[in-house]
Amino acid sequence: MKRRHPALFALGLIGLAVVGGLVTSVLLGLDAPPAMREGLIRFTATLLILFMLVLVVRYLSLLWLGYLHHLKDSRDGDADDRSFAPPVSIIVPAYNEGPNIAASLASLLRQDYPRFEVLVVDDGSTDDTYAQASAFAGRQGGAHVRVVGKSNSGKAGALNAGIALARYPFVLCVDGDSRLAADTLRRAVRHLRDPEVAAVAGNVKVANRVNLWTKLQALEYIEGLNMARRAQGFMRAVNIIPGPVGLFRRDVVQRLGGYDTDTFAEDADLTLKILAAGWRVVYEDRAVAWTEAPEDLNSLIKQRYRWTRGILQALLKRGSVLTAPQSFSTWLSVVMMLFESILWPIMNVVGSLFFVAVALAYGASAYLVGWWLLLTVLDVAAALHTVAMEEEDLSLVPLAVVYRFFFILLIDVTKLFATAEEFAKVEMGWGKIERLGRI
Amino acid sequence: MELIQLVVVAMVIVILATITLAAVSYGAFKVRERRVPAAAEPDSASGPLFFERVRFAPRDRAAQR
Incomplete structure (x- = not known):
């Protein structure tokens, strides 16, 4: 596939904007007047509640529909x-x-x-x-x-x-x-x-x-x-x-x-x-x-x-x-595909950075803990449910604690870069992964 | 330091370190990608291979016999 439109410069700008925004908000927050501080904390609380709603709806509907699929499949006489x-x-x-x-x-x-x-x-x-x-x-x-x-x-x-x-x-x-x-x-x-x-x-x-x-x-x-x-x-x-x-x-x-x-x-x-x-x-x-x-x-x-x-x-x-x-x-x-490929990675990366910035700048660390707790509880519940349903290895479940804030965050940052490159039409190749023949 | 503060400090470090690791790894991936010599282009210039027409490499003809 030929796409000759190098836009690494644009990507650099995006990265700079994110880091710059984070540093600015921390610096401003250290010296912010009380009214501004209060307003921002109220905004943070609203954002957290909105994220919570979206996430709870996402997880519950996936789990519920998945369970219905499981039930339907179990009832099927012709399995x-x-x-x-x-x-x-x-x-x-x-x-x-x-x-x-x-x-x-x-x-x-x-x-x-x-x-x-x-x-x-x-x-x-x-x-x-x-x-x-x-x-x-x-x-x-x-x-x-x-x-x-x-x-x-x-x-x-x-x-x-x-x-x-x-x-x-x-x-x-x-x-x-x-x-x-x-x-x-x-x-x-x-x-x-x-x-x-x-x-x-x-x-x-x-x-x-x-x-x-x-x-x-x-x-x-x-x-x-x-x-x-x-x-x-x-x-x-x-x-x-x-x-x-x-x-x-x-x-x-x-x-x-x-x-x-x-x-x-x-x-x-x-x-x-x-x-x-x-x-x-x-x-x-x-x-x-x-x-x-x-x-x-x-x-x-x-x-x-x-x-x-x-x-x-x-x-x-x-x-x-x-x-x-x-x-x-x-x-x-x-x-759902659109949500999982674009919106959810943006929410995860921006949400994590935003709550870190608010914690550093305003000392409102409860929101960061709330964000982490919410995601971790949902991930552990989903892991328990799906691992049990697939009769999989239970030792995978404890990994759900680091799953979102380490593994998925890492993948989501890559997804954001890849998304930016796709919209900027940066040329790409197949990049086949070397097989080790371990299985 | 209270437990909650310790948790917050750990989380801030983990989140920032993970994002930095991701950004650096992505940068390294792009650098490596540029260094790799371009692979031979797929044989698309000679026209579509299948549905319209099937082409076999010489060794396949031998294998088919």
Whole structure:
């Protein structure tokens, strides 16, 4: 993607304005007249109450809708129904996935499903991905494995190639490093019995929980991403089918032109395209895919930078989903996407800085403690609820105490920079994260 | 110092340090990104590869046989 409009100067100005505003408010506050001090403290209290309202509504509605989704799913009689088992093509786009591809294919071949093929599309890898995948080519138990190579054109191009070459009417798109649970395909496919449903989003989990960064991401996937996806699943309007595991009707994807190559979040873009066409997109909690998360801060920032800009590109491209939605639930789901990608990060960073400034300048530290307490209580409650619901590792819950003020704040600052760069149309590249092959 | 004051001091330090860490890491990411030599452009100049037409690299033809 070519975007030649360097705006690092503008970014510097934004940073300077934030820091300057903070320093000025502290300096002014030290010498402020009592009336001004009182007015500002009243304003701070109002702001805190407003933030509280927004946050409580956000958390409670996500938890409530997620719980309703869970109940509905538990009541579904056909959760273990094996009578609907159409043949499925599993598409594996792979670019330099050498350390992962063999283990990934082995997990795909363990699917507890009667009839499927695995189609590996090597997107012009410069490592031994093609050779490693080719070792699996041919019939493997009940599945057939095909490996094709092509010149590099990006992940979207590789997925389109796979969809075009797929033999079956349903396609399961995964990442080159995804590991699927044995029942993932079976759990996801049952939703496609409903003719209104075009796609099923799976449940992505962090596999390499080897340090604090990856453990915090594991919690984020459960408490942040999956909690929101479960709520959207109840409305049958999931707004991002995750790259590591998404099941589609092949004819719908092809009719809509497949994955577009002009955004850095092809999964979000395709999902919005499907929703805009009036189809339903659901979430399956038990269609689990394990993925390798970035293990250090540099890779994490690289990943989140790309996600943020990609999602914004998709949102800006598909504005019609907001202005002329097919249904209220689709509209609401996209509003949630907008809130989570832009408003919530701004609120978190600005709120934290503002309450710090007020505490330093006016000694009104109770507001800072209130802000922290509110977020921490909500995060711990959400973590307990979602970890229990997914029968996940309880040792992740205590991390919720540092989650918001360390991990999410860090991610949100990156999101703000990425958002500013997207609006300034700064050029960007894919910045593929190096796979360590730990899972 | 009261407990509440200690909490406030700790929070101020954590928040400011985290934002600084994020800004510095982001800056480092941008610097590294500029230093990395530009990767080969995707093969888009030769036209769309799929849906209209499927192209295979020579090794795939061999593999298909």
